[in-house]
Amino acid sequence: MxxxxxxxxxxxxxxxxxxxxxxxxxxxxxxxxxxxxxxxxxxxxxxxxxxxxxxxxxxxxxxxxxxxxxxxxxxxxxxxxxxxxxxxxxxxxxxxxxxxxxxxxxxxxxxxxxxxxxxxxxxxxxxxPAIDKPAVEFVYHFRMDSRGSPGTALTFNIQPMAFLSRRLDLGFHAAFGAGLVELNGFIGYQHFASTWAVPYVRVMLGGLPGAPPGLGFNYGGELGLKLCLGSIGHLEFAVGSSRASPLHASVGLGLNALFLLLAAR
Incomplete structure (x- = not known):
């Protein structure tokens, strides 16, 4: 590294x-x-x-x-x-x-x-502006929906230089809160306004494992801003909406997945 x-x-x-x-x-x-x-x-x-x-x-x-x-x-x-x-x-x-x-x-x-x-x-x-950012990140989010109900989410974000120098990203997103659990895949675009400020937009598709039969399809999107610290990770702020949680805001802490893998050894 x-x-x-x-x-x-x-x-x-x-x-x-x-x-x-x-x-x-x-x-x-x-x-x-x-x-x-x-x-x-x-x-x-x-x-x-x-x-x-x-x-x-x-x-x-x-x-x-x-x-x-x-x-x-x-x-x-x-x-x-x-x-x-x-x-x-x-x-x-x-x-x-x-x-x-x-x-x-x-x-x-x-x-x-x-x-x-x-x-x-x-x-x-x-x-x-993208060269020193991690190729893979784990992100922990604290979320609050429009009703004031708290929740959490986990994101596994993949953004190698091969994806338009990290402009494109994709990954998996799991959300947990007062409502149904959401399991989503996503694809997004990131704009490197500078080496440290990176606004992004994502489209999500997935499922709701606890939903009644025939109502388990989920979709949504998210708009956010990453404040990056090189290869270490980032702090992010976002607003989003999905079928399971129509409007929510979140703050997240992202870390280079390599650090977490090394810590787990």
């Missing part, structure tokens, strides 16, 4: 904080092999306007595993027109599935300007 961009940045800060002492010297510690010190030294050089020296420092931090430094190095190289040289660090970050790396690599292809490069840039920007 790839490291989320926000977590990588936090780890970099923690590394620097732990290394800071009276003897800490970014330039010398970078030369001694500290990737965090190289990133700090790059920041100092960039602030002083020494961009090419900063490139080299960020390059050392990149080779030491600090992916955000790979992006910064690539962007500095692009600033002075070194597009071919910029591709290596940007592609290294891209392979780690960072949204920022997809955007930076898209800028590189945009700068090259050929029709084929522009098409690649457009594809990278389409992928960027």
């Amino acid at each position: 790839r490291t989320p961009a926000w977590l990588a940045a936090l780890l970099s800060l923690v590394t620097v904080a732990c290394a800071t002492s009276a003897a800490y010297h970014p330039q010398k510690d970078c030369a001694a092999g500290s990737a965090g010190a190289c990133a700090d030294w790059g920041h100092e050089l960039a602030d002083r306007g020494e961009k090419q020296q900063a490139e080299a420092a960020y390059g050392q931090a990149c080779e030491g595993g600090l992916v955000m430094s790979c992006i910064t190095q690539g962007q500095l190289l692009m600033e002075r027109g070194e597009l071919d040289a910029a591709e290596h660090p940007l592609r290294k970050a891209y392979l780690e599935e960072f949204p920022e790396a997809h955007e930076a690599l898209a800028d590189l292809y945009q700068a090259r300007g050929s029709p084929g490069d522009l098409e690649i840039a457009e594809g990278l920007r389409f992928e960027a």
